[in-house]
Amino acid sequence: MVSESSPLLSRAALPSxxxxxxxxxxxxGMIAGAFGAHALQRRPGITADNLHAWRTAADYAVANGLGLLLVSMHPRFSTHRFAGYAILGGSVVFSSSIMALVLWKKMKFLGPITPLGGMIMIAGYAALIF
Incomplete structure (x- = not known):
């Protein structure tokens, strides 16, 4: 860990x-959840599985956002050089790839990217152990 005054700590890693x-x-995540509950289900070709996947993506965005809020308040982990970036990046990759797959079915190449986002999220939280 490094202190906030350390030159090694980039401005982006600050708790703010x-x-x-x-x-x-x-x-x-909340906006996406509301969109999925109201507008998405009226789109042609949207199945119950699509709605479930969308809900999962929205839920993970909210959960990881809450996780980042908590991490930002922790005196030790708010300046961690990896965890916050990994949680943020993994969540964005995970949730946005699922949402893109639901909205644009032709983007099947995103399918293998979703688990990578999940692994990055997990690595971010695991980094908080040490």
Missing amino acids: FLWRSGALLVTT
Whole structure:
């Protein structure tokens, strides 16, 4: 770990960045959840499985956003050089790839990317152990 005054710590790793990122993920997840519950189901070709996948993506965005809010408040982990970035990046990759697959079925190449986002999220949380 490094202190906030350390020159090794980039401005983006400050607790305020994690806080804002967490708030943005929660907001995005809530908007996506509302869109999925109301507008998405009226689109042609959207199945129950699509709605379930969309809900999963929205739920993970909210959960990881809340996780980042908590991490940003922790005196030790708010300046961790890996965890916050991994949680944020993994969540964005995971949730957005699922949403893109639901909206644009021709983007099948995103299918293998989704688990990579999940692994990055897990690595971010696992990094908080040490």
